[in-house]
Amino acid sequence: MAARLRLPLARTGEPRWSSPARCAVLVLAAFLNTWALSINQWANTYYSAAVLGMTRSWKAFFYGAMDAGSFITVDKPPLALWLQALSARAFGFNNWSLLLPQAIAGVIAVWVVQHVVRRGFGPAAGVLAGLALAVTPIAVVMARHNNPDMLLTLLLALSLWAASNAIRSGRLMPLVWCAVAIGLAFNTKMLQAFFVVPVIAVVYLVAARPTWPRKLLNLGAAGVAMAAVSLAWLLVVDLVPSSARPYVGGSTNNTVLDLLLGYNGLGRVEGQAQIMSPGMMGGGPGGGSPGGMPGGGTPPGGGMPSGMPPGGGPGGGGMDDSSLTRLFSGEVAPQVGWLFPLALFGAIAVVVHLWRRPRHDTQRADFLLWAGTLLVTAGVFTFASGIWHTYYTVALAAPLAALVGMGVIAMWRLTRDTEWWGLLLPVSITATGFWSAHLLGQNEDFLPWMGTVVAAVSLIAGAAMMVPLLLPRGRRDGKRRVIAAGALVGVLASLAGPTAYAVTPLSTPVQATFPSAGPSGGSGGPGDGRDGGRAMADGGRQSNRMQPSGMRDNGDQPDGNRSDGGRGVRGERSSGEQVTSQLMRYLTDQHEDETWLVAVVGSMVAAPVILETGQPVMAVGGYNGNDPTPTVEELERHVADGELRYVWTSGSSGVRSMGGEVDTAVVDASMAWVARHCAIVDPAAYGGDTTSTTHLHDCRGAA
Structure with a gap:
């Protein structure tokens, strides 16, 4: 024995x-x-929102789409x-x-x-x-x-x-x-x-x-x-026709091969155009720590907060700071x-x-x-x-x-x-x-x-x-x-x-975007991913806590949302207002059988809305709003087919180039079409700010 x-x-x-x-x-x-x-x-609310969509749609599951409507992948x-x-x-x-x-x-x-x-x-x-x-x-x-x-x-x-x-x-x-x-x-x-x-x-x-x-x-x-x-x-x-699948997020030509060779490939080692967004300048949208990853205001694989030295702060790492001492920093x-x-x-x-x-x-x-x-x-x-x-x-x-x-x-x-x-x-x-x-x-x-x-x-x-x-x-x-x-x-x-x-992560939440351990590992700053959404389990019941209005409107940034006939609807994609709880309730009440609850510019704006409402949200332009999708023709088709009614023309994804050219012409043109053809909803209907430069557009019948 x-x-x-x-x-x-x-x-x-x-x-x-x-x-x-x-x-x-x-x-x-x-x-x-x-x-x-x-x-x-x-x-990371960016990936969390995607997982929620993947639990609602096997198509979204296979492609790794950002939402159950399968508009764009992560x-x-x-x-x-x-x-x-x-x-x-x-x-x-x-x-x-x-x-x-x-x-x-x-x-x-x-x-x-x-x-x-x-x-x-x-x-x-x-x-x-x-x-x-x-x-x-x-x-x-x-x-x-x-x-x-x-x-x-x-x-x-x-x-x-x-x-x-x-x-x-x-x-x-x-x-x-x-x-x-x-x-x-x-x-x-x-x-x-x-x-x-x-x-x-x-x-x-x-x-x-x-x-x-x-x-x-x-x-x-x-x-x-x-x-x-x-x-x-x-x-x-890549062999599936592009019209039958989501756009490949992070790519320039809607193929995984481009994502492999570029953003997730040699660009990581040799350098690439780097993107800056308002979440890196304070008050990050969608609930991510300043200077972070998805849900927090930097590109999914990188970014650096405004004013932060290379190294990116606690857990940051940073960009273009390669040196023999990097790993000993x-x-x-x-x-x-x-x-x-x-x-x-x-x-x-x-x-x-x-x-x-x-x-x-x-x-x-x-x-x-x-x-x-x-x-x-x-x-x-x-x-x-x-x-x-x-x-x-x-x-x-x-x-x-x-x-x-x-x-x-x-x-x-x-x-x-x-x-x-x-x-x-x-x-x-x-x-x-x-x-x-x-x-x-x-x-x-x-x-x-x-x-x-x-x-x-x-x-x-x-x-x-x-x-x-x-x-x-x-x-x-x-x-x-x-x-x-x-x-x-x-x-x-x-x-x-x-x-x-x-042992510090056992008592202190880690940053959503630059996860790290230690005494400052959980100090994610305003709107870090810990408040990035409410649990939407089994039919959209809400739990936990959320602060969807955590995005601040930086008054010193260029106007990103003028309804001026389409000239600069988003401008430089600088700071704008996040989708508020009142606006989410309004959209949910108005939602009928459209595929998407609303279209917003950028996945980090879309993620909290997906987690809050449990509904698909179209992330125009992908993560930071600079992926070339949807085109004007695609947007018109979604509206004409009754798949999309509301568009929030906020500049809150806020792409700003740091030492690289960022082509935003496709999304700029689509948002210009919205400004020309879709009616602005009275902000009083959803408790909005009548003086704000961001607008909710109703595109019913616009096409």
Whole structure:
């Protein structure tokens, strides 16, 4: 009986504590990812509104449309939204069901990293790697957010696991599963999924056991599988006639291929025209923090608040601030970089420890997979000159945690096997402690005592290990417990800083648009995504809270909504008024059988209305109002067919160019048509401001 009870707790040859410790890490990850999950409400309202539409229409579900009327898609492939929509269909559309898939993905990612590292480097390495990932602040944040990055992190970790299996076994199918995982990651966030491809290909060619012709054939077959999975949704969408599907949001020519090669592709690395909107200038529309992502007033993948330096504030990241120190900056390092010194010294120790291993050694192959992925991803993030944000660094969290687990155990083994390399362990722990103290000291109001304590404990632990390590190897054996105790205390001290940051999202809502952890991670500013809408579960019943009038009219901005025969209906798309609660009630009362409740300029204006009313809203011009849709002819047809009656000619999506040309002629022409042909509704009918330059137009009969 006792033997049977022990089976679930420990694998053969492993210490008894290993399985309970791994389970404890998973429980910790589940707690951090799910406790008070609904505190973030809709998080990114742009994607939340899309998920609501996807629960109402299978067409919107397949295309990843912004609303149930399937006018325009969101700016990313739909895989992450599919999971969220399925969760919402199963459990009802609410904050919790929307965020649950990301939380689960975060826990599974911890398990994958823990499993792969344990298999190659032992149970202690696996536990440490899983723990490091579980308490990485940005990993916790993104597991509690509805952006697609946590699913991307999981899929890339799965691809590395499958690649490791392919190298170990020499068989084709694990490599095919690796390709499938990368293809699914591509359908989550496009080209970022391919960062791992060169690493996996090179390590497989070097370390796998089959003959070279067989390895090349296997890679070719895997490449075909990766292409098939990656391009399946893209090809289907692009082959469907444009009149039978939504416009592809973020593209310039209504194709996913253009979105892939431009906005979600090379433009992220090489730079692209960057857009600014009123949400970045204060009072962001639709409930997003200033300078944020969807729901908050910047382009879905980027943007920077007015007056904010490159780096974008807490969690911001920013644009065109590429430099060698980007990942060590005060905005980025507190989210993902606490264990940089431990990983660096650990990587050196692994190289020393495995230097003389044969080419097919599986330990070395696992190390090269994770280290190569970390280096490639960090390199791209460091030098990317396009749209870039701090929360993208969640892609570094898994390989960094794997290196920490491998490295600490490698350093521990070097304390026994070598004379001087064993000093890497106390040096790394002391360096990590002082680095953590530096990061903690950047915010004097947040646990001001912790930095001093972490530095002192790390220094004492390092010194305690250093003394016996300076003895000849023959005299160290009796001091192993001192070294082990010092290492354990030092590692725990190294984890104190990231853990302190990681628990902040459990009590403070993270920013909707620049999600981050730490003392300022939840200070989203006016109208951040926490007030981005009311839950519309089961028939449109309202819950939670919303402040739809959070958009301010900046009087010093050019008039964006003059009814002057169509000349400058939106002007520079500068600030305008958000759709108010009174106006939403008026539109709902007047709504009959039209497809769309109203048309507004920009998805960030449309999202709160969708969440408030549960009805489809046409987001003219896509996210920021500069996608070339609808044309005048398309708008006329929607009006003539009775699919659209009301148009809110607000300039509140407010596109302003920063160093790039923004072509808004198509949307300008459509809004000019509205100004010429549609009657202005008396603002008194919906409690509007009679002096406002924004107007509700009734287009019934206009066509």
